[in-house]
Amino acid sequence: MDHIDHEILEFLRENARASNNEIAAKVNLTEGAVRNRVKNLVASGVIKKFTVDTAADQIEAIVLIKTQTKGSKEILKRIRKFASRLFETAGEYDVATYLGAESVENINETVDKIRSVTGVISTLTLLKIADDKPTEL
Numbered sequence: 001m002d003h004i005d006h007e008i009l010e011f012l013r014e015n016a017r018a019s020n021n022e023i024a025a026k027v028n029l030t031e032g033a034v035r036n037r038v039k040n041l042v043a044s045g046v047i048k049k050f051t052v053d054t055a056a057d058q059i060e061a062i063v064l065i066k067t068q069t070k071g072s073k074e075i076l077k078r079i080r081k082f083a084s085r086l087f088e089t090a091g092e093y094d095v096a097t098y099l100g101a102e103s104v105e106n107i108n109e110t111v112d113k114i115r116s117v118t119g120v121i122s123t124l125t126l127l128k129i130a131d132d133k134p135t136e137l
Helices: 003-014 020-027 031-043 072-079 104-115
Strands: 059-067 085-088 095-101 120-127
Touching (some): 003 020, 003 031, 072 095
Antiparallel strands (some): 059 120
């Protein structure tokens, strides 16, 4: 990857819906060159997926999960059915996952499903109540 690939990635992080033409104008390349670079970034695994960031009215939570040590990879695979963003952690909890849903009830339903996974010992759910975004001057 060169500095242009990094610029393309940064632009896509800000707006994954940006067209190749928009990106090309930013990085001073042709549309075809950008298309090929994005295709190569996907093929090489640098870009894993394109996602949608939803409106601010979505309920968000982080769920900390304590699991049995034995069979932890299989436990993670089962948890991943309910939560796509998993992070293995060090400390009291073994896994953290990000959840987003339309309501607290939907978050609770997903947490209940995670708790039902064989090998999950306990969970701790942290609901987001506010964003601490820096104010512009």
